[in-house]
Amino acid sequence: MTNFDYINTNLKEGILVISINRPDKMNALNKATIEEIGVAIQEVFDDKDIKGVIITGEGEKAFAAGADIAEIAELNEVNGRKFSETGQEVFALIEKSDKPVIAAVNGFALGGGCELAMACHLRIASKNATFGQPEVNLGLIPGFGGTQRLPQLIGKGRALEMMMTADTISAQRALDIGLVNYLVEDRKELMEFSEKLMRKITSKAPLAIGMIVDCVNAFYMYDENGYQTEANSFAACCKSQDFEEGTQAFLAKREAHFTGE
Secondary structure: OOOOOOEEEEEEOOEEEEEEOOHHHOOOEOHHHHHHHHHHHHHHHHOOOOOEEEEEEOOOOEEEEOEOHHHHOOOOHHHHHHHHHHHHHHHHHHHOOOOOEEEEEOOEEEOHHHHHHHHOOEEEEEOOOEEEOOHHHHOOOOOOOHHHHHHHHHOHHHHHHHHHHOOOEEHHHHHHOOOOOEEEOOHHHHHHHHHHHHHHHHOOOHHHHHHHHHHHHHHOOOOOOHHHHHHHHHHHHHOOHHHHHHHHHHHHOOOOOOOOO
16 A cells, blocks of 8 residues: 555555545645555555445544635636646445445544545544535535535435535434434444444455446436346446355355455
8 A cells, every 4th residue: 555645544454445645634635635545546456356335534623524625715716726626536446346335433524534534435523513515605515526425325405404504413413314324422432333333344255246336327317227227236246256155155054255246
């Protein structure tokens, strides 16, 4: 794994933890940090030893408290479009990853930080987490996919309200409306719970996990037929060694041992 300036990485028993490491800046997502996350995710695709990823923020105060405002203030129409497209591309890598990605959200997840969490497959939050899309306070809109993913997760009406009012919501409210999957007490429990859930997911057939991601994503893409994607993926599973192992293990009443082949 590459050595990075703005993120920390730690691989343990097949689970890679990516931690945004700008606690003095509330883990704000400057362009360099976003690019480093993209490099790390690309390396995840190529490393067979990595089975799943947990993304979190260093420190107790923030997962990622938005983009770096000092950097944003210098944007114009041309480089603003590029800034948005870069974030969209990196977050799309996460969303389309065939390996499971969990956001372990501690503290503030605002603006780009909320968008990063939404790009992950699952979201676990500690009770001190706060979510929001406050970009209109800066005369902006969410630019890293937030206008698309937030309605998918919480519905059009609630998403419009969050983005138009710039109001933040508590971790409990985020759980109630479906923005997060689970709520835990504190950061220690957050990482323990996230790792436990990831181990449960990575114990399943890796090919099937990746295809589930493809099929669910296809539902939201107008240029894809989700049902056809599902049928094609189902057929691909049927020719895999994991399929043979899973069915034989079930019939023999033993635990399956999947290889991802």
